Amino acid sequence: IISDIEAEEFKIKTKEGAIETAGLTGNYGAFQSSMGALKVESSDFQNLYMETEMGRITAGGVKAERYNLVTELGKISLDNLTPDSDLKALSKMGSVSVNYRTAPENTKIVARANVGKVKNALEQNKITEQLYRAEYMSEMGSVKITLS
DSSP states (O other): OEESOBOSEEEEEEEESOEEEESOEEEEEEEEEEESOEEEESOEEEEEEEEEEESOEEEESOBOSEEEEEEEESOEEEESOOSSSEEEEEETTSOEEEEESSOOSSEEEEEEESSSOEEETTTTOOOSSOOEEEEEEESSSOEEEEEO
């Protein structure tokens, strides 16, 4: 558990066990676990990288310019992220769910599921100019995008 730290880079890696963070500020945040959940809340990064082989990825209230979130076996749950940003969220065997608090204005949203269903509340969202791309993908699960 790591909280309330400001640094240029965060590189946290564990083989087994969860990583939980809150209140971090930095240029680069990298959080990796072979077998464990990853949770980042109320933080601010330029680049956020989260990867786990077996575990859930949760991010809430995290501001970033670029997100890269990958899990082999687990869910990805995202809430209140920066609406206009480059984002890649991939769950190979699990669902991906994201909740936007405000609709993006300059981000193309791509939602794909090889086996499961796709529900995209922003499917009809018009963007003024595409500056970013957000990809939500699941190979063996569903993808759900909501706006609240």
